[in-house]
Amino acid sequence: MNVLVTGGGGFLGQAIVRQLVARGDAVSTINRSDYPSLAELGVTCHRGDIADREAVMAAVDGVDAVIHVAAKAGPGLRAPDFVAANVVGTGNVLDACRRHGVRYLVHTSSPSVVHAGDDIDGADESLPYADHFAAPYPATKAEAERLALAACDERLGVCALRPHLIWGPGDNQLLPRLIEKNRAGRLKLPAPDKLIDTVYIDNAARAHVLALENLSGSATASGKAYFISNGEPKPVGEMLSSMLAAAGETPRLGSVSPRTAMLAATLVEWVWRVLRKRSDPPLSRFVVEHLATAHWFDISAARRDLGYVPSVSIEEGLRRLSASWQAS
Numbered sequence: 102m103n104v105l106v107t108g109g110g111g112f113l114g115q116a117i118v119r120q121l122v123a124r125g126d127a128v129s130t131i132n133r134s135d136y137p138s139l140a141e142l143g144v145t146c147h148r149g150d151i152a153d154r155e156a157v158m159a160a161v162d163g164v165d166a167v168i169h170v171a172a173k174a175g176p177g178l179r180a181p182d183f184v185a186a187n188v189v190g191t192g193n194v195l196d197a198c199r200r201h202g203v204r205y206l207v208h209t210s211s212p213s214v215v216h217a218g219d220d221i222d223g224a225d226e227s228l229p230y231a232d233h234f235a236a237p238y239p240a241t242k243a244e245a246e247r248l249a250l251a252a253c254d255e256r257l258g259v260c261a262l263r264p265h266l267i268w269g270p271g272d273n274q275l276l277p278r279l280i281e282k283n284r285a286g287r288l289k290l291p292a293p294d295k296l297i298d299t300v301y302i303d304n305a306a307r308a309h310v311l312a313l314e315n316l317s318g319s320a321t322a323s324g325k326a327y328f329i330s331n332g333e334p335k336p337v338g339e340m341l342s343s344m345l346a347a348a349g350e351t352p353r354l355g356s357v358s359p360r361t362a363m364l365a366a367t368l369v370e371w372v373w374r375v376l377r378k379r380s381d382p383p384l385s386r387f388v389v390e391h392l393a394t395a396h397w398f399d400i401s402a403a404r405r406d407l408g409y410v411p412s413v414s415i416e417e418g419l420r421r422l423s424a425s426w427q428a429s
Contacts, residue, residue, distance in 0.1 A: 102317070103127045105164045107151055107194060108171030109144065110136035112272055113209065113264070116306035117168055118144060124310070131160040131171070151190035161197035166205035166317070168309055169194050169249070172242065174211075174274075176385035178373055180237040187241035188248070195252045205316040207309050208249040208261045212298075212328060212398060213239035218390045222296070225399040226326055236387035246326060253324040258316040261326040262308055265398065268344060269302030269418055270425035276344060283345055283353050287383075291359040291393040293338030298330035298397040301418035304411045305329060311407040327403040331411045331418075334397035343415075347423040359393040 104121055108114040109130025115138070121128045122142050129145035130136075139146050149156025151171040161167060173186035191208070198206055215221070216239065217231035230247075234240040246261050253259035268275055282288040300308075308329045315322040335343075342352040366386045373382045403409040413421070 114170045152185040157193040168207045183237035183241040191245040210246040210261045212263045214243035220395040258323040260322040264305040264329040266299040289355040289357040291362045295395040296334040301413045328398035
């Protein structure tokens, strides 16, 4: 197939690109920056912002399928930035798919679209969208997922995946931030024993390829959303400590009451808004909610419909992460 991966230069995007190239697909990407490593793989790279309608139209022209990974993530507070990337960007991708007759679209979503601040213990896809959100990121991802699934029809097969806390070699977001906070002694957890899901990078990428195979085959996944994880929920304190240790760090996890953490996050967000800061706040209600609650999911539907099997266990993933970190 001729496949476009939006955000193909990112952590997840590059892993998907590598797997598509390995199976013989002709792959192109659209990114805001240049990525020579993609060109070395024989990938056609388009330069552009996902919120730029004409740039997206040009990139989608001539492809059979799109894997839409590009998004703005994080605890930022400036809603217009998230709307542009996640809602407008997704709308541009959908419009381009319709104009150019694209047959298949795999949309990367997030489990945060169903997280309303309470514990989620082993829920499946019957869990409804949250009725309120603590940050623009989950709110705009929920809107984007709704748009994508609503576009599914006999001409365009659409599937949405919700990978949970992706980690592994090449991560330039989660682990570096953990290390920074750990070294500064600012990694304090309000509920270190709460169970959370994570997913190793190769497993997350494989799920996207399987979703594309399903849409172009039996299409039993068309119009549906799926939780994607390793299927190995761990206490958040244990998982973060293991990742830090794999990176050669001595974990320095502290504790804080959920109430204190939420009050502090509310104050920090107020200061950020008053000062009109564009950067992400060092503490946010969104992050506190996810650190103070359980959130792990039943992935039976992905196993059944997509044939998804997490081939890299957490234990093996940590070994690979350690080896990669030592070599870097």
